[in-house]
Amino acid sequence: MSDTAAQRAPTACVLVIGNEILSGRTQDVNLNYIAKGLAERGVRLMEARVIPDNADIIVATVNGVRAKYDYVFTTGGIGPTHDDITAECIARAFSVPLVLNEEIHRMMLKRYPPGGLNEARLRMAYTPQGASLVPNPIQGPPGFRIGNVIVMAGVPRIMQGMFDAIRHELNGGPPILSRTVNCPLAEGVVAKGLGEIQARYPELDIGSYPTFGRGAPETNLVLRGTNTARLADAVGEVVELVRSLGGKPTEL
Amino acid sequence: MSDTAAQRAPTACVLVIGNEILSGRTQDVNLNYIAKGLAERGVRLMEARVIPDNADIIVATVNGVRAKYDYVFTTGGIGPTHDDITAECIARAFSVPLVLNEEIHRMMLKRYPPGGLNEARLRMAYTPQGASLVPNPIQGPPGFRIGNVIVMAGVPRIMQGMFDAIRHELNGGPPILSRTVNCPLAEGVVAKGLGEIQARYPELDIGSYPTFGRGAPETNLVLRGTNTARLADAVGEVVELVRSLGGKPTEL
Known part of the structure; x- marks a missing residue:
C-alpha cells in the first residue's frame, strides 16, 4: 500500500477480545465483516489483534491502539458473565468510572419479567461515564462508544447488527x-x-x-x-x- | 485464565501477515488451526495480530512479540510476488542477511523445467542466514524457522501441512x-x-x-x-x- 494513500484515509484497528478465539474453540468471523464494511466506508483497517479476557492486557492494548488510529472497534466481552470484562476495562482505559446507564437500565427493566433482571444481567447496564450507545437491533443490550472506541458484542449476528447501525456515522474517505x-x-x-x-x-x-x-x-x-x-x-x-x-x- | 497457569505453560503469538485479511477480501482460517494445535501441544496462545504487507510494521511487530513470547508463528507473504516480503523482513528483524538457501535452491531446480525458475521464483529460495527449514509436504517451497520465529505460508492447506510438520517439535506443557x-x-x-x-x-x-x-x-x-x-x-x-x-x- 502506498504511504500517501494510508495517510489520507482515516485508519482503524479491530480488537477481538476473547479466550475462545485464542483457544481455537471459536473461528472468528467478526474481523472479516468489519474489514469489508470499513473498506466500503473508506476507512483503512491497519491492524487487528486478538487478545484474551485479561483486564491488564485489554486496558493496555486499548490505550495503545486508540492513540494510534482514528477508530478502534472491539468485539466480545460485554455479556453478563464473569469473563465479560470489556466495559470495565474500557472505563479503566479512559480513567472514568463505570456508571449505570439509565437508558440501558430502562430497556432491561422492560425486557425482563419481574425478578429476571438479576445482578449478573444488571452488569450489562453499566457503561463508562460519557459513553454513547451503539444500538443493538438484534437481541440484548446495546454496545457503546467512548472517544474513538466502539464497543460491540462478540456473537456475530449481534455484532453485525451493531456495526450496521453505526457504519454510516464513520467519517471515512472515498470508498476503497x-x-x-x-x-x-x-x-x-x-x-x-x-x-x-x-x-x-x-x-x-x-x-x-x-x-x-x-x-x-x-x-x-x-x-x-x-x-x-x-x-x-x-x-x-x-x-x-x-x-x-x-x-x-x-x-x- | 489464572496467572499461575499462564506462567507455567510456554506461550505463543500468531502474526497473520497480509493486506487481504485487513481488506476483508479473505477470511482468515489459519489462526484457528494454529490455536487448536497449540492447545493440544500445551502451548498457550496469548495473542494474535493481523498486520499489513508493510516492511517497517512487520519488522517492528516481529521484534516486539519475539521478545515477549516463547514462540511466534507467522503466516503469509512467502510467495514470489512483490507483496511477499516476510523473509526479508524477518532477516531485518534478526539483523542477519537474506541468503540463498542451497537446499531450497536444489528443490526448485528439480521442480521447474529449464527456464521455469525465473527471478521472481528464485526469491523464494532466500531465507535469513541461520534459518532452518520448515517442511512443506503440500506444494511449493518450505517455510523456515529462525530463533523462536516460525515462518509459514498463507494458503491454508499449505500452512496446515507446514504446521503439522513441526508441531511435534514444540516444547509444550501438558495439553490444555x-x-x-x-x-x-x-x-x-x-x-x-x-x-x-x-x-x-x-x-x-x-x-x-x-x-x-x-x-x-x-x-x-x-x-x-x-x-x-x-x-x-x-x-x-x-x-x-x-x-x-x-x-x-x-x-x-
Whole structure:
C-alpha cells in the first residue's frame, strides 16, 4: 500500500477480545465483516489483534491502539458473565468510572419479567461515564462508544447488527474499490510483470493470491484503490500482462 | 485464565501477515488451526495480530512479540510476488542477511523445467542466514524457522501441512483439555453461579458462550485446563448448577 494513500484515509484497528478465539474453540468471523464494511466506508483497517479476557492486557492494548488510529472497534466481552470484562476495562482505559446507564437500565427493566433482571444481567447496564450507545437491533443490550472506541458484542449476528447501525456515522474517505483479475497462470509467472505494474501505480494496493480450486494453478490478482480511473488503467495493464504470458484473464 | 497457569505453560503469538485479511477480501482460517494445535501441544496462545504487507510494521511487530513470547508463528507473504516480503523482513528483524538457501535452491531446480525458475521464483529460495527449514509436504517451497520465529505460508492447506510438520517439535506443557456443557438457559441465568465456580477453580479457564441455534437461548459453558481431575470436579459443579436452575445439562 502506498504511504500517501494510508495517510489520507482515516485508519482503524479491530480488537477481538476473547479466550475462545485464542483457544481455537471459536473461528472468528467478526474481523472479516468489519474489514469489508470499513473498506466500503473508506476507512483503512491497519491492524487487528486478538487478545484474551485479561483486564491488564485489554486496558493496555486499548490505550495503545486508540492513540494510534482514528477508530478502534472491539468485539466480545460485554455479556453478563464473569469473563465479560470489556466495559470495565474500557472505563479503566479512559480513567472514568463505570456508571449505570439509565437508558440501558430502562430497556432491561422492560425486557425482563419481574425478578429476571438479576445482578449478573444488571452488569450489562453499566457503561463508562460519557459513553454513547451503539444500538443493538438484534437481541440484548446495546454496545457503546467512548472517544474513538466502539464497543460491540462478540456473537456475530449481534455484532453485525451493531456495526450496521453505526457504519454510516464513520467519517471515512472515498470508498476503497477492489477489482480482481483471475488468470490460469502460476503466481511465479506473473510476479515480475505484476511488480512492475505495482511500481507504476504506487497509490494502488496490488495483491496476488494463488488458488488451486480447479487442480491447475491459478492466481487471483487483486487491485485496490480509491481512484476509479487509475484502477481501470491498472486493471487494463494486468489483463494485457496475463495475455502476453499466454493466459486468458477473467475479471471476477 | 489464572496467572499461575499462564506462567507455567510456554506461550505463543500468531502474526497473520497480509493486506487481504485487513481488506476483508479473505477470511482468515489459519489462526484457528494454529490455536487448536497449540492447545493440544500445551502451548498457550496469548495473542494474535493481523498486520499489513508493510516492511517497517512487520519488522517492528516481529521484534516486539519475539521478545515477549516463547514462540511466534507467522503466516503469509512467502510467495514470489512483490507483496511477499516476510523473509526479508524477518532477516531485518534478526539483523542477519537474506541468503540463498542451497537446499531450497536444489528443490526448485528439480521442480521447474529449464527456464521455469525465473527471478521472481528464485526469491523464494532466500531465507535469513541461520534459518532452518520448515517442511512443506503440500506444494511449493518450505517455510523456515529462525530463533523462536516460525515462518509459514498463507494458503491454508499449505500452512496446515507446514504446521503439522513441526508441531511435534514444540516444547509444550501438558495439553490444555477442554470440556463443554450445553444448557438450555440464558447466559444471564447461569452467570452468578458460574462466576462462583470460576472463583473456586482459579487454575481453570471457564467461558460462557450464548448460542441461539434452536430458537430459544442456550449457553455453552466451556471449561479448560491441564488437570483432568480438577476439570472433572468443575464440570460436575457446572452440571449441578444447571440442574439447580431447572435446566437439563448436556456435555458436548
